[in-house]
Amino acid sequence: MKVTVIGAGNVGATVAECVARKDMVKEVVLVDIVEGLPQGKALDMQEAAPIHGYDTRIIGTNDYKDTEGSDICVITAGSPRKPGMSRDDLLAINAKIVRSVTEQFVKGSPNAIIIVVSNPLDVMTYVAYKTSGFPSHRVMGMAGVLDTARFRTFIALELGVSVRDVQALLMGGHGDSMVPLPRYATVSGIPITQLLSREKIDAIVERTKFGGGEIVKLMGTSAWYAPGAAAAEMVEAIVKDSKRILPCAAYVNGQYGLKDLFIGVPVRLGRKGVEEIIEVELNEEERKLLEASAEHVRKGIQDLERVETNAG
Template identity: 35%
Template sequence: MSSKITIIGAGSVGATIAYTLSQRSIASEIVLIDINKDKAEGEVMDIEQGTSFREPISIVAGDYPDAADSDIVIITSGIARKPGQTRIELTQTNVNIMKSITPEIVKVAPKALYIIVSNPCDIMTYAFAKLSGLPENQILGSGTALDTARLRCRLSQHYGVSEKNIHAYVFGEHGDTSFVPWSRAFVAGATLDEFDKIVHEDQKDLQPLDREEVLEYVHTSGSTVIAKKGATFYAVAVSVCRLCSLLLAASDTIVSVSTMLHGEYGVEDVCLSTMASIGPEGVKRIVRVPLTEEETEKLHASANALKDVIAQIDL
């Protein structure tokens, strides 16, 4: 596939995305940009020395002009939360980084599709949308794509079936107010209640699904991995690479990613994750799957939590 993907940020997440892309047939050109040029050059040197074991691919450590004609730009830049730092302080710091990046990259790659991975993802996606002036269809945040993968992983473990048989999603912010619309969760075409009964016929000792435990698993997976190994980057890299392949595919796919909402479910002027149809033209539409009244209220609560943070930062 002849495509060019630029990654801004050569930290653990950005470098792992670059490595994962280099092992797949998604991009023929990869550009890695970081304010620390030695770090970017070191990551590229390490990665490119392994590309001789696959079809030829170009991977370079560059600067913004090298991103010209990119099909996709992935932004991962930002700093981790420091001890004693409030969420607002962290958000403002990373928004300020986004302010410095946005005009530089948009100037050279105005037609690219943008995937925002930097945290807090939804607010950074919102900030990029406001700062860039690009059409909103060119912008999406990785949002709950990873949360959804974590959800399906846990459901797969519980039921002992492939994650490919599971259609369940996480909505809302990529954070503590995210939730699972259980009314939209299915396994092999059956609702979870129906599938519980089906499985119980053969596995009498299988405990009923604890939905609160599953949501807790989704919410705490990131912090658990960080506590055990210091950072999370493998799963997020794979999820972002999948988004790249979907954006370059021949037809659209419906996924849970962060996009700007304009009245869908009664939510306005904020980026968060619902179902969106994405493909070669970027974000084509929000797919308004029916939600229960309780689920709609949870979506509003998530949107309001994000808006509270946005109101306290300088865009």
């Protein structure tokens, strides 16, 4: 199989390296508009192959012709928010980028599956879906895998246990409106509600919600190791047709009472993409939080449409 990663920045390069190191696809193509950047990073990764022991071929390019025939595409391209830039500015800029790269990619890979990582995640996934014309099961966003990984990390650190024994579920939009679900978090099957006080659980939930912001405050830029690894885990589930149950930004059409938007929900991932959206039982409080998160995502879509209408 062939995987394309659009955007050779920190996140895109990490996705490419993580996919290559899993040694599960024949070729990874790293594409970027900056001349020399994807070529240099790809060559560096290729030279690490004998050390890590993978045979994946890694190609860096500025030409979408090299992406033709891809099975999976991970879109990481986009602009970070800069001083003086409004949320509307960021929406408009990144929507233009995501729309452009999607149009260029799908011409040569009409049967691919698209995973969006660009922010604002849920809205950009919607943009890629509308632009590509692909069926909804072949377009999804990476957010829940990352946010759940952070949730699981903080639980493991608090309890002093292996992260491999911690499972958790998180839903909703990517950002402050996400909905961690402590009732569904367990350590080797033991609910964390039996292992941690309500105060400690609430603190972990809050830290999870602002996990990305915590990293930005520390080093002045967004994370890339965990987001890159999270996208690569989704790629692996699709390539291996492993039917993993993972939280992803998927297109809802009636599930959870929500329609016509992308939002984080548990899905079964396989060779066809999103093969099923799994509806778990939510209590009244959890459902209200999910609906509020969905409204936040819907407002983002409406804001983008308003900005683009005014610009046009």
